[in-house]
Amino acid sequence: MVADIVGGEDAPVYRERAPKDAELFREVTRRLSEKDDLIRAQSIELLSKSDEATRQEARVLVLLDCCPVGVIFICNRIIEYINHQVTVITGYTREEIVGKNSRFLYETAGEWDAVGKAQEEAARTAVVKVNFKRKDGTFAPCELQMTRVIDGCDHEFIVLVYSEP
DSSP, X not given: OOEEEESOSSSOEEEEOOHHHHHHHHHXXXXXXXXXXXXXXXXXXXXXXXXXXXXXXXXXXXXXXXOSSEEEEEETTEEEEEOHHHHHHHOOOHHHHTTSBGGGGBSOHHHHHHHHHHHHHSSSEEEEEEEEXXXXXXXXXXXXXXXXXXXXXXXXXXXXXXXXX
């Protein structure tokens, strides 16, 4: 049995811990150990799911890069992603496009505004014909199919599918 000192400075009083205290301590320790094991198992499961999600995302990006049409993801009119075909069509690199306002790809500010207005007025999908600016300064007539998407985190973005007529 374990003893605790109880009392003031003048007269310490010794009290023995009851066997119940030791049993309670062992039970609490056992439960904490079980929780640690559960947390460890859940962490391993989450890492496994994270790895699978990363693999799935990589597969989707490879598929998008193989598409014969240009695919652009835009949020608040800022380009967040382009597939390889957009670089072929426009002559710009990913680094020159991603992170920029989409305005520079349009022939005029009016055309850019019209595309934004068409998307706002559409319930979900809109199709417009525009001229996309190439890096060499020429313009490529194209058809944009715009689809509004809201992801699982309530972020709204637009997917543009760019094809030449």
